[in-house]
Amino acid sequence: MAKLKFIVFCVLMSSFKLFAQExxxxxxxxxxxxxxxxxxxxxxxxxxxxxxxxxxxxxxxxxxxxxxxxxxxxxxxxxxxxxxxxxxxxxxxxxxxxxESGKMLEAVVIKATKEDDNITKTSMGTEKLDIKEIAKLPVIFGEKDVLKTIQLLPGVKTAGEGNSGFFVRGGAADQNLILLDEAPVYNASHLLGFFSTFNSDAIKDATIIKGNSPANFGGRLSSVLDVRMREGNDKAFQTSGGIGVISSRLAIEGPIQKEKSSFMISGRRTYADVFLKASPDFSDTQLYFYDLNAKANYRINENNRVYVSGYFGRDRLGFGDAFGIDWGNKTGTLRWNSIINSKWFSNTSLIYSDYSYEFKVSGGDNSFVNQSKIKDWNLKQEFQFFPSTKNSWRFGFNSIRHTITPGSLINETNANENDIKEGRNALENAVYVQNTYSVSPKFSMDYGLRLSSWSILGGTTYNIYDRGVKTDSVVLADGAFGKTYFNVEPRLAFNFILNEKSSLKAGYARNTQNLHLLSNSTSSNPTDQWVGSSYNIKPGISDQVSLGYFRNFAENKYEFSAETYYKSLQNQIDYKNGADIQTAPDVESELLYGKGRAYGLELLLKKKSGKFTGWVSYTLSKTERQIDGINEGNWYSARQDRTHDLAIVGMYQLSTRWSLSGNFIFYTGDAVTFPSGKYEVAGNTAFYYTERNASRMPNYHRLDVSATYENPRKGRYQTSWNFSLYNAYGRQNAYTINFEDDENDPSRTRAVQTSLFRWVPSVTYNFKF
The missing domain is CATH 2.60.40.1120 (Carboxypeptidase-like, regulatory domain)
Incomplete structure (x- = not known):
């Protein structure tokens, strides 16, 4: 018995020593x-x-x-x-x-992470873009564009020809949370979508998460596009820019106090209006945009750093006094990073975002104007805790004060106070916690919980409708709280490593959304209206389940992934037949509500290194809605539904000076509502519509090519030329199809197709010193 006690004592002591290991x-x-x-x-x-x-x-x-x-x-x-x-x-x-930066000839195309990160990490549906590689891809008008690049990835669909809007896994364009230094950007496009608001010279990092976002992100149903601006060089002054066919840009950066503080300022402007003014017929035309990115930072000490950044962008499109559109974004972020100790990290942010538009049209003695805006103030606090190499925590809160002014068409000549819509205020709060835990070398998991709320604030009247018929109204005084919606949003993801070359991942995420974009068009327009959840509009809810297989080949030079998903959507919004959101006294009277579903398969094959790099992405998907009052209550295709979506991207380093690139795109035509008949009213033809989105636009396909020449470097001065051809074989893809009576036989109907671009060549000169 004594020996047994001694053995037990030794085992306990050795165990204690093991656990007490420093x-x-x-x-x-x-x-x-x-x-x-x-x-x-x-x-x-x-x-x-x-x-x-x-x-x-x-x-x-x-x-x-x-x-x-x-x-x-x-x-x-x-x-x-x-x-x-x-x-x-x-x-x-x-x-x-x-x-120290090395040679970029064998750089990863779209991921700036370690070679087998796609196998070992738990995250699914996540892609990190390489800003340097984006510059090599051919795009319209030769302008580098983050939003156009993500549209070449599986599960991400373009909103249309030349458009910066995008759809992710069956979600609408407004269901993507677009962040610039943590500030939401409500309209990320310039010139009606041909350019994005993101000037690549000012961008440091961009990551898109397709639905399975961690708990620190919220407020949208489909995806998160997290874009971070560069801080600026804190060691030496540097200037870079480019001169293109339709726009030019310039960036200046450098130290304020060497290795302690720095700044970065980047500006861009188009000048199509300068050429138009040379013609007497277009001398009073306005057609341009500008944007400005600015950022500065200061290291208080080795553990504390303060950042301030801002974005200012505006578009102007007009023809004298007859017509004009003016829209733009303003964002600002004040951020304090603190390394509390070796295991604790803190980030505190005060964020401002402002989007507004004004649309004017004049005719005869009347002048009409339509204005709308959305303004946010956001306080965000987050802590990160790293208790061990296998375990990390992230938790915090954010609180957003929204002021939303919906648009309405007002006759300025006869306007009175009742014609101007009151702004609506709301308070959006959330607390969250997220844990990443490596259970074993082969099994890891991410799990988290987000608790969110949306409170309607006073200062205006809220009408209540039943299928467009007003049944009641609620008057809230200033400072009063109205209805509050609470939601619980769990997030869960697993990664099981099958072997050193492959892994199997699964995930579930619930997301909610309280801000909704109302649009009568397929793609985003500046006159689209943002509205918040109210007594009629309930928070949108999505539940997404996804499963993926990930495999690397040839010593991680090739990556393959196959992901499948199913997404269930609640409280979806669509318009009743014949709705007109611009002239309606209350836009909520034009809305109907229901549910949706989206499911699909995404395939991606990438070659990451060597002289030739690129990827092939393919998406097979279905997106549907079921709205009471539309299509007799039956399921119908959502307008963003596309069966097939294919993108082939290739880049070839021909020599130390020349690099070539190209991409081919094919996708099924958009779901649209075409007339099924027509009738005559007082001598005018009126078209008759039946099933919603039952027809299809023609299939879309296009080839773009590009070549970049790097001039020999002269000291600090470095220049390059980029030559690109958008739509190389001149395909006339349909932008819109309108129906009209045949001139020769009014009893017959003619479909008229409008195409935007046949060939678009561009040349851009880039410099850096």
């Missing part, structure tokens, strides 16, 4: 050696412990906790030279990294 934490930031910019997603790997390492968060911070001992650390980032450091870990260490 552990210490290595933390710090990863930066670009030349500019001092934080490297989002750069990785620190522990050579002695396989599958141990940490990717830097969105602010460049990492934290690794290890047992006491000696280790070899490797700092890695695609496109940068690997750096190695040897440490003797007997206390908490702060180790910062400055990685």
């Amino acid at each position: 552990k210490f934490t290595i933390s710090g930031t990863l930066r670009d050696k030349a500019s001092g910019e934080e490297l989002i997603g750069a990785t620190v790997v522990v050579k002695e412990i396989p599958n141990t390492g940490k990717a830097a968060n969105e602010y460049g911070f990492y934290s690794i906790t290890l047992p006491k001992g000696s280790y070899t650390l490797k700092g890695t980032y695609i496109g940068y030279e690997e750096m190695t450091k040897t440490v003797n870990l007997d206390k908490n260490l702060k180790i910062d990294w400055e990685l």
Whole structure:
């Protein structure tokens, strides 16, 4: 018995010693050696412990906790030279990294992460774009564009020819949360969608998440596009820009106080109106946009840093006093990053966002105007906790005060106070917690919970409708709270590593949305109206389940993924037949409500390295709605429904000077409502419509090609030429199809197709010094 007690004592002591083994934490930031910019997603790997390492968060911070001992650390980032450091870990260490950019000939095309990240990470439906590679892709008018690039990925569909709007996994265009330095952008397009608001010279990082977003994101049903601006070079002044056929841009950056603070200012403007004014017929025409990105930061000390950033953009389109549209965005972010200690990180943000438009038209003695705006103030607090290498937490809250002024067409000549719609106020709050946990070397999981609320605030009258008929109204005084909606949003994702080359992932996410965009067109227009949840409009709810298989080949040079999803949608909005949201006294009287569903298969094959890189993406999907009062209550295709969507992208490094690229796009025509008959009223033809979205536009396909020539570098001065041809074989794709009586036989009907672009060549000169 004594021997048994002694053995038990020894086992207990050894177990206690094992659990009491000293552990210490290595933390710090990863930066670009030349500019001092934080490297989002750069990785620190522990050579002695396989599958141990940490990717830097969105602010460049990492934290690794290890047992006491000696280790070899490797700092890695695609496109940068690997750096190695040897440490003797007997206390908490702060180790910062400055990685040096290497040759980009063998860079990853769209992911700036470690080679097998797609296998080892739990996240699904997530793609990180490489801003440097976006510059090589051929786009309309030669303008680099983040939004056009994501439309080449599976599950992301373009809203139409030349349009910056996009649909993700069956969701509408307004169901995408677009963030610029954490500030929501409510209209991310210029010139009616031909350009996006994102000037690539000012962009550091862009990531799209297709539905399975972590709990720190919320407010939209379909996706998150998280765009981060560059901080600016804190070591040397630098100027870059480009001169194109239709627009030019210029960026200036440099240190305010070397290696302590820096700034970045980037501006862009089109000048089509300058050429138009040369013609007497268009001398009073306005057709241009401008935007300005600005950012500055200051390191208070090695653990605290303050950022301030802003975006200002405006579009003007007009013909003298007869017609004019003016719209634009303003955003601002004040952010404080604090490294509390080696395991705790804090981010505090005060965010402002403002989108507005004004539409004017004059005829005879009358002048009509339509104005609308949405303004937000947002306070966001987040903490990140890294208790161990296998475990990390993220939790916080955000509170947004919305002021929404819906648009209405007003006759300025006879306007009175009753014609001007009152702004509506709302308070949107959320608290969340998210955990990433590695259960074993082969199994990891992300799980989280978001609790959100939407409170209607006083200061106006809310009407209540039943199928468009007013049944009651609620008058709320200033400062009073009206109806509040509460929602619980769980998030869950698993990753099971089958072997070193493949993994199986699954996920579930519930998202809610309280802001809704009302539009009569297929794609986004500046005159579309934002409205909030009210006594009639309930929060939209989506439940998405997804399953994916991920596989790498040839030492991670090739990636393949297959993801399938099913999404159930509640409280979806559509218009009753004959609705006119511009002239209706209350737009909510024109709305009907129901449910939706979307499901599909997404395939992606990528070649990541070598002289030839690129990817092939294919999506097979179905998107439907069922609205009481439409199509006799039967399911019908949503306007963003497309059966097939194919994109082929290739880039070839021909030499050290020349690189070639091209992309081919094919997709099924959009679902549309064509007339099924016609009749005559007082000598005029009126068309008769039956089933909603029962017809299809013609199938769409297009080939774009591009070539880039890099001039020999002269000291700090570096220049390049980009030549591109949009729609290389001149396909006349249908933009709209209208129906009219045949001139020769009025009893017959003629379909008239309008096409926007046949061939669009462009030349852009880029410089940097």
